[in-house]
Amino acid sequence: MSRKIRVLLAKPGLDGHDRGVKIIARALRDAGMEVIYTGIRQTPEQIANAAIQEGVDIVGLSCLSGAHNHLFPRVTQILKEKGAEDIPVIGGGIIPGEDISELEKFGIRVIFQPGTSTEDIIKYIHETVRLS
Amino acid sequence: MGNNVREEQERWEKTTLNKVLTKAKEREPVFKTTSQIEMERLYTSRNTDDIDYCRDLGFPGEYPFTRGVQPTMYRGRFWTMRQYAGFATAEETNKRYKYLLDHGQTGLSVAFDLPTQIGYDSDHPLAEGEVGKVGVAIDTLKDMEILFDGIPMDKVSTSMTINSTAVILLAMYIAVAEKQGVKAEVLQGTIQNDILKEYAARGTYIFPPFPSMRIITDIFAYCKDHIPRWNTISISGYHIREAGSSAVQELAFTLADGIAYVEAAVQAGLDVDSFASRLSFFFNSHNNFLEEIAKFRAARKLWAKIMKERFKAKRDESCMLRFHTQTAGCTLTAQQPDNNVVRVAFQALAAVLGGTQSLHTNSRDEAFALPSEDSVMIALRTQQIIAYESGVADVVDLLGGSYALEVLTNEIEEKAMKYIEKIDSMGGAIKAIEAGYIQQEIGDSAYQYQKEIETKKRIIVGVNQFQVEEEPLQNILRISPEVEKYQRGKLSRIKKERDQGKVKDVLAVLKKIAEGTENMLPPILEAVKSYASLGEISGALREVFGEYKES
Numbered sequence: 001m002s003r004k005i006r007v008l009l010a011k012p013g014l015d016g017h018d019r020g021v022k023i024i025a026r027a028l029r030d031a032g033m034e035v036i037y038t039g040i041r042q043t044p045e046q047i048a049n050a051a052i053q054e055g056v057d058i059v060g061l062s063c064l065s066g067a068h069n070h071l072f073p074r075v076t077q078i079l080k081e082k083g084a085e086d087i088p089v090i091g092g093g094i095i096p097g098e099d100i101s102e103l104e105k106f107g108i109r110v111i112f113q114p115g116t117s118t119e120d121i122i123k124y125i126h127e128t129v130r131l132s
Numbered sequence: 133m134g135n136n137v138r139e140e141q142e143r144w145e146k147t148t149l150n151k152v153l154t155k156a157k158e159r160e161p162v163f164k165t166t167s168q169i170e171m172e173r174l175y176t177s178r179n180t181d182d183i184d185y186c187r188d189l190g191f192p193g194e195y196p197f198t199r200g201v202q203p204t205m206y207r208g209r210f211w212t213m214r215q216y217a218g219f220a221t222a223e224e225t226n227k228r229y230k231y232l233l234d235h236g237q238t239g240l241s242v243a244f245d246l247p248t249q250i251g252y253d254s255d256h257p258l259a260e261g262e263v264g265k266v267g268v269a270i271d272t273l274k275d276m277e278i279l280f281d282g283i284p285m286d287k288v289s290t291s292m293t294i295n296s297t298a299v300i301l302l303a304m305y306i307a308v309a310e311k312q313g314v315k316a317e318v319l320q321g322t323i324q325n326d327i328l329k330e331y332a333a334r335g336t337y338i339f340p341p342f343p344s345m346r347i348i349t350d351i352f353a354y355c356k357d358h359i360p361r362w363n364t365i366s367i368s369g370y371h372i373r374e375a376g377s378s379a380v381q382e383l384a385f386t387l388a389d390g391i392a393y394v395e396a397a398v399q400a401g402l403d404v405d406s407f408a409s410r411l412s413f414f415f416n417s418h419n420n421f422l423e424e425i426a427k428f429r430a431a432r433k434l435w436a437k438i439m440k441e442r443f444k445a446k447r448d449e450s451c452m453l454r455f456h457t458q459t460a461g462c463t464l465t466a467q468q469p470d471n472n473v474v475r476v477a478f479q480a481l482a483a484v485l486g487g488t489q490s491l492h493t494n495s496r497d498e499a500f501a502l503p504s505e506d507s508v509m510i511a512l513r514t515q516q517i518i519a520y521e522s523g524v525a526d527v528v529d530l531l532g533g534s535y536a537l538e539v540l541t542n543e544i545e546e547k548a549m550k551y552i553e554k555i556d557s558m559g560g561a562i563k564a565i566e567a568g569y570i571q572q573e574i575g576d577s578a579y580q581y582q583k584e585i586e587t588k589k590r591i592i593v594g595v596n597q598f599q600v601e602e603e604p605l606q607n608i609l610r611i612s613p614e615v616e617k618y619q620r621g622k623l624s625r626i627k628k629e630r631d632q633g634k635v636k637d638v639l640a641v642l643k644k645i646a647e648g649t650e651n652m653l654p655p656i657l658e659a660v661k662s663y664a665s666l667g668e669i670s671g672a673l674r675e676v677f678g679e680y681k682e683s
Contacts, residue, residue: 013246013261013262014246014247014249014250014252014258014259014262014336015246015262015266015335016330016334016335016336017335017374018335018375019374019375019376019462019578022575022578022579023376023578023579023582026575026579027579027582039682040335040682041250041258041335043257043258065246065262065265065266066265066266066501066502066611067246067261067262067265069261069613070260070261070262070613071261094499094500094501095500096500096501096604096605096608097500097604097605098604098608113466114465114466114499115465115466115467115499115592115595117585117586117596118582118586119586
């Protein structure tokens with residue numbers, strides 16, 4: 001019997017565009033996952049702490065304000081400092097293709113750009129989080 | 133005549149139509165708009181039997197304004213072509229404004245960065261990474277002086293997308309105009325100043341609803357006496373739609389917010405006819421061409437009735453719904469971005485056929501970043517082609533009288549009214565937002581829309597059909613992290629140069645007035661003139677009013 005996959009979805013920074021993250025929250029729940037959504041205006045510290053406290057299997061970050069290059073690496077950095085770098089972090093939003101490789105260097109596993117189907121995201125999470 | 137059409141239509145259905153339907157089914161069993169309104173195959177005069185021309189449509193420039201707010205519409209003057217722009221610093225944005233004005237844009241529309249919108253200076257820890265990203269960073273009056281340097285504020289009208297800090301930016305605008313020698317009474321423009329949709333859909337709120345509504349009514353009161361040509365609010369459906377609502381929900385929730393503002397102002401002691409003509413609206417123009425045109429027409433008609441019947445407005449101007457339109461950002465695709473030029477053109481055309489007063493056309497690259505200069509040029513040219521080449525601006529309400537459009541206009545009005553009645557029964561828009569009702573409704577529609585795309589019930593060209601392999605888009609506008617450093621440096625210099633004692637005093641006065649009931653505009657004007665920063669002024673108000681937390 002496998003337990004449910006636990007996902008933290010978060011909106012770092014001041015961006016209020018939450019249509020995408022809310023749709024993903026709902027799609028992941030419909031796919032049988034347990035989803036904790038932080039709401040908007042979270043600092044990277046708050047997100048990393050929540051990920052650790054909630055013992056999630058994966059963290060999804062959403063940013064549409066253009067601040068992703070600053071905010072996403074902060075989250076992975078803090079997770080690392082707290083010894084939780086094994087929690088995979090993925091992201092999405094208005095993120096130009098040319099930023100993706102840089103974000104990957106900072107440990108963001110994958111960036112989903114606009115037009116991605118929730119099915120692809122669900123599939124990715126299942127493949128990434130291998131539960132015992 | 134009507135009977136004849138009915139009989140003839142029945143005959144046609146049994147013969148000509150039936151012959152085809154027995155051989156070939158239609159593409160769908162039912163055809164529906166985004167608002168789940170079922171569209172019939174064919175509309176004839178049979179569908180418009182119960183429309184009374186004089187009652188339901190009337191004449192342009194007259195109640196209920198279904199056909200437009202001016203008698204000559206674009207035969208007199210085109211809509212204002214107003215591209216929303218702002219990025220990085222005031223210095224860079226000022227250059228973009230001059231570029232746009234040089235290319236025939238007729239009004240300005242300021243995009244502010246998120247720290248400015250949420251009341252943080254560029255040196256605040258929460259501003260890290262956000263400075264100059266989604267708009268221009270404004271910390272003090274100095275930035276505003278640079279932003280409008282060389283722009284004739286007595287001639288150009290300016291719209292500012294600013295909400296919880298609208299009162300501060302408006303004060304800065306007045307102060308800069310004064311420095312240019314332009315009197316407040318001639319200033320023309322708009323502040324968005326619509327906090328309710330921030331709670332429901334957009335997210336740049338600071339204070340709880342009650343003090344937020346007080347700031348808004350203070351603005352109404354101040355402007356009617358000092359800046360009579362200023363649009364004191366732009367009650368916005370745009371972001372509600374971007375968050376995923378249907379066309380009907382966009383209309384209904386926007387007008388419900390409008391009702392809440394009018395009620396608040398009336399409760400604050402203002403006579404409805406003293407401020408109502410300065411209320412303006414802001415809608416989205418989405419993909420479904422006919423539904424959008426119908427929505428704009430229904431909006432005018434419904435608001436006119438609300439103002440006359442519910443609020444007993446006496447002046448015609450109080451009943452007139454004037455609106456700005458932006459094409460739907462959420463319909464822009466990252467795939468085959470040049471296709472967005474075509475989407476935007478149709479959406480812009482719908483806005484014009486719906487009688488908009490001003491228009492922003494999105495740029496093709498906005499699914500990636502802020503638009504590049506080249507993309508903005510195409511977007512502006514799209515409007516100019518509609519205006520100068522298509523001929524649609526030569527007739528008032530060109531599609532009025534279309535059977536399908538008139539039926540749809542009425543249906544949207546009825547369905548929106550049902551939502552408004554539901555919101556009334558919950559105690560109004562503020563209560564409905566606090567209960568999460570409006571957010572839930574928007575979220576449900578957004579999810580359904582996404583499902584339709586994923587199951588291919590809804591085709592998005594280039595996204596879920598007709599895909600191609602493509603290279604990443606080049607020449608994307610990038611905001612350098614240097615902007616943040618530059619902005620912080622500028623702020624710290626100003627803080628050193630200004631009269632600290634004066635700043636301390638004006639902020640103390642502001643807090644005192646905020647704690648009482650007097651109008652807050654005068655002390656905020658004093659504060660900005662003494663170069664108190666946006667963050668300091670917002671901070672003072674945060675201390676008095678507290679902060680809103682999303683439930």
